[in-house]
Amino acid sequence: MIFYFTGTGNSLAAARKLLVKGEQLIDMAEARRKGQFRFTVPKGERTGFVYPEYCSSVGATVRDFIEHLELENAGYVYAVATLGGKHSISAGFLKKLLKQRGLPLHNAFYVRMPDNCIIYLVPPSEKECAEILDSVNGQILKIREEIVHRTSRAIPMRLRDQMMQKCYLLMNRTKPFRVTDACIHCGKCEKNCPSQAIRTENGKPVWVSPRCDLCLGCINRCPVQAIEYGSKTVGRSRYVNPILR
Ligand SMILES: Cc1cc2nc3c(=O)[nH]c(=O)nc-3n(C[C@H](O)[C@H](O)[C@H](O)COP(=O)(O)O)c2cc1C
Known part of the structure; x- marks a missing residue:
């Protein structure tokens, strides 16, 4: 089961590529709108969260959705942040949110995609976007491989995670x-x-x-x-x- 959030499609595209046959794809914004927060992950499946990184943190819908989430049988839990830059640090905050719901976070990955933050940056040119999007398949294949093998790593929760969420809340x-x-x-x-x-x-x-x-x-x-x-x-x-x- 993969939970995703997207504004301009990058995270949806990544989530679709990560899907394993038979897995369900759930739009966190739609589920939140409908007040659907209870899910049971089918036996043997993994649970993924795919979302855009905002201000090195997690967006409001993802945060609110997870704060209400009641997830049964989560099993192996992973996160994939899509982002325009080269460094992702949102996983620590996500881990904290999941922990509050009694859920683990076994691994966190990120995929570099075109930056949509046109309120602060000039977005990449069409040529640059095409080049970045070409590289996405390779990045996702590697992540899929790790997810299939249920690899895990320690994801530190740091003070800065909370600070970055506060910065985001000053922006949105x-x-x-x-x-x-x-x-x-x-x-x-x-x-x-x-x-x-x-x-x-x-x-x-x-x-x-x-x-x-x-x-x-x-x-x-x-x-x-x-x-x-x-x-x-x-x-x-x-x-x-x-x-x-
Ligand atoms: C408000 C805002 C803040 C962002 N902050 C970051 C950031 O801190 N680091 C980064 O690498 N990309 C940042 N981005 C770029 C997005 O994370 C990236 O383009 C993402 O893939 C968009 O996903 P989507 O198409 O699924 O909405 C930001 C984008 C927006 C709109």
Whole structure:
């Protein structure tokens, strides 16, 4: 059983590649929306958590989902963070969340994928994205191999894990989001928002919750680039994994 969260498709693409035949793929945002937190892992299966790393930590939906999770028969538990950089440190915080639910974390991996954080960075060019995505298969095959063999390693829980979560919580505010006149009233931003932070009013998106995951799905997946985040994103290209295009 694999639990995943995604904003722009990278983690979904990774989770699909990690699936072993017959395994279930569960969208943590959808399950949370439906109030589904009870799951039983079929005998002999593994339990995976696949998510994007935000501010070297774990996003709001993943955190809230795990805080409510009642998982039976978890067996071997692993995490796979997708990220734009080269160093992942979110596993310590994830381990703490799982521990609070009585669950172990046997191993944690990460996959480098195109960076979707266009509010802070210029995203990689199309050519660079294609090169990075080409390398993903190899990375995932190696991880799959480790998961199949149920390898484990010590995952330290450090003070910085809590600090990084606090930094994330300083960031994930919706106030800077705005919609421009380019909006075509398609409603996709509301439909795609995993945090349920957007409502369409008079045909246009309104951010009705002060916080969200900051997954940037609304900005990156808008078909006409009508969403901006303050002035930082103006003129920047957008990123969506091919799996969601
Ligand atoms: C708000 C935000 C913060 C991010 N922080 C980090 C980070 O600390 N380190 C990193 O390597 N990538 C970071 N990223 C990049 C994403 O983790 C990466 O692009 C991820 O694969 C996106 O996954 P998704 O397409 O499933 O949403 C951040 C992205 C966003 C939107």
